[in-house]
Amino acid sequence: MARPKHKLTNAELKAKPPGKYSDGGGVWFHKRPDGGAQWFLRYTSFGRRHEMGLGAYPSVTLKTARQEAEKWQAVVREGKDAIRERERQRREAVRNLHILSDIALDAFESRKAELKGDGKAGRWFSPLQLHVLPKLGKTPVSQIDQRDIRDTLAPIWHDKADTARKAMNRLSIVMRHAAALGLDVDLQATEKAKALLGKQRHKPRHIPSLSWQDTPAFYQSLDGGTVTELALRLLILTAVRSYPLRNLHLDQIDGDTWTIPAEAMKGRKGATEDFRVPLSQEAQRVVAEASKFAREGFLFPGVRKGVISDMTMGKFMDRRGMVERPHGFRSSFRDWVAETTNTPHDVAETALGHTVGGAVERSYRRTDFLEQRRVLAKRWAEVLYRTNSQKVAVLRP
Incomplete structure (x- = not known):
C-alpha cells in the first residue's frame, strides 16, 4: 500500500x-x-x-x-x-559562470614567468584588454563560440591584421587555460572564427625609419643632455631594441661590453644565453654621461619611479615633428651595413640580436662574432658623429 x-x-x-x-x-x-x-x-x-x-x-x-x-x-x-x-x-x-575577463587574468598570471620582464610592459595582455574584453569580458567562457569571436575581431581583422592575429592567439591560450581549469569550453572556437573571418588581406606596414644618411644629423642634434636624449643616442649607437635599453642596469656593463640578460632579448627564439653588445668609445661616453642620472642602478630612470616608458623616446621624436620611430634606427643601421660595408650576413644579423641559422648549425657554431661586431660598432659611431658622414670607408671582412 x-x-x-x-x-x-x-x-x-x-x-x-x-x-x-x-x-x-x-x-x-x-x-x-x-x-x-x-x-x-x-x-x-x-x-x-x-x-x-x-x-x-x-x-x-x-x-x-x-x-x-x-x-x-x-x-x-x-x-x-x-x-x-x-x-x-x-x-x-x-x-560555467566563470567570465572571460577573470579567466584571461588568471591565464596571464600563470604565464608571467615566461614573459619578458614578467609581462610588466603589458604587451601580452593588451591585445585582449583593448580588443576582446570590452565586448566579451563579462561573458561566461563556456558560452563563447566562433560567432562571438568573429563579431568581436571583425572590425580589426584586415585593418589591424597583426593586432587581430595577436588577439586571436591570446584568446586561444585563454580558452585552453579555461579547459585546463575544468571548464566546459569549445577549444576549436578560435580556429572556427578564423574560418569565418577569412584570410587577412592586410599588407604589413613597416615601422617608419630615418635613412642612415640622415641619422647622423639627428644623432648630433641630441645635445640637450636629458635622460631621453641620452637613451636615444645609445639606442642609435647600439641598434638594440627599446626594452633592454630602457632596462639597462649598470651591473650589465663591463668596460666596453654590455651584456643583456637572455630573458630581455626578443627575436632569439629558443636562446638561453645572454647577448653581448660591443660598446664603442662614443657609446661609453654616453653611458658615463647618463650615469649621473642613474637610480637604483638603472641608467635611464623614469621621472618618478622605475625606468623610462616605451613611449618616452617616441614622444620626443613626435615633438620634433618626426613620423619615424625609435625602433626604426635598427633599420637605419642595417641599411648602412648593407650599403657601405662588406659585412657577412651572419655578423650583420647577429649585430641586431637576430638568431642566425638552424638549431643544428647553432649547436656547432658557438661564436657571437663579438670582435667583428666591435669593429662594426666603432665604424657606425664614426658615421654618427662625423660631420661629413656619408664618406665612409668600406668595412672589409
Missing part, C-alpha cells in the same frame, strides 16, 4: 511544536527548539538512507518543498544519489 502524501497543511506549520513531521513521500518538516525550521528529503540510495536539505522555512514554502522533493526523487529513481547529483550540478553551474 502506497504511503500517503501531503499530510501537512500551511495552517498547522507555524503551530507545530519542536520535532520532525512527515509530509509523506519522504518529505519531512523539522521544527527546532529555537523556533527555526527547515525541510529535508529522506531517501534510500544504494542501500543507505540519506537526508537531503531542501531549504529553510518559511523562505521555502510547503508547495516549493514538495516540488523540490519530487525533482530529486526522480533522480533517485534513475539510480543516482540525489545529494551527489546536486553537488555535481552546482559545481558545473559554478564552472
Whole structure:
C-alpha cells in the first residue's frame, strides 16, 4: 500500500511544536527548539538512507518543498544519489559562470614567468584588454563560440591584421587555460572564427625609419643632455631594441661590453644565453654621461619611479615633428651595413640580436662574432658623429 502524501497543511506549520513531521513521500518538516525550521528529503540510495536539505522555512514554502522533493526523487529513481547529483550540478553551474575577463587574468598570471620582464610592459595582455574584453569580458567562457569571436575581431581583422592575429592567439591560450581549469569550453572556437573571418588581406606596414644618411644629423642634434636624449643616442649607437635599453642596469656593463640578460632579448627564439653588445668609445661616453642620472642602478630612470616608458623616446621624436620611430634606427643601421660595408650576413644579423641559422648549425657554431661586431660598432659611431658622414670607408671582412 502506497504511503500517503501531503499530510501537512500551511495552517498547522507555524503551530507545530519542536520535532520532525512527515509530509509523506519522504518529505519531512523539522521544527527546532529555537523556533527555526527547515525541510529535508529522506531517501534510500544504494542501500543507505540519506537526508537531503531542501531549504529553510518559511523562505521555502510547503508547495516549493514538495516540488523540490519530487525533482530529486526522480533522480533517485534513475539510480543516482540525489545529494551527489546536486553537488555535481552546482559545481558545473559554478564552472560555467566563470567570465572571460577573470579567466584571461588568471591565464596571464600563470604565464608571467615566461614573459619578458614578467609581462610588466603589458604587451601580452593588451591585445585582449583593448580588443576582446570590452565586448566579451563579462561573458561566461563556456558560452563563447566562433560567432562571438568573429563579431568581436571583425572590425580589426584586415585593418589591424597583426593586432587581430595577436588577439586571436591570446584568446586561444585563454580558452585552453579555461579547459585546463575544468571548464566546459569549445577549444576549436578560435580556429572556427578564423574560418569565418577569412584570410587577412592586410599588407604589413613597416615601422617608419630615418635613412642612415640622415641619422647622423639627428644623432648630433641630441645635445640637450636629458635622460631621453641620452637613451636615444645609445639606442642609435647600439641598434638594440627599446626594452633592454630602457632596462639597462649598470651591473650589465663591463668596460666596453654590455651584456643583456637572455630573458630581455626578443627575436632569439629558443636562446638561453645572454647577448653581448660591443660598446664603442662614443657609446661609453654616453653611458658615463647618463650615469649621473642613474637610480637604483638603472641608467635611464623614469621621472618618478622605475625606468623610462616605451613611449618616452617616441614622444620626443613626435615633438620634433618626426613620423619615424625609435625602433626604426635598427633599420637605419642595417641599411648602412648593407650599403657601405662588406659585412657577412651572419655578423650583420647577429649585430641586431637576430638568431642566425638552424638549431643544428647553432649547436656547432658557438661564436657571437663579438670582435667583428666591435669593429662594426666603432665604424657606425664614426658615421654618427662625423660631420661629413656619408664618406665612409668600406668595412672589409
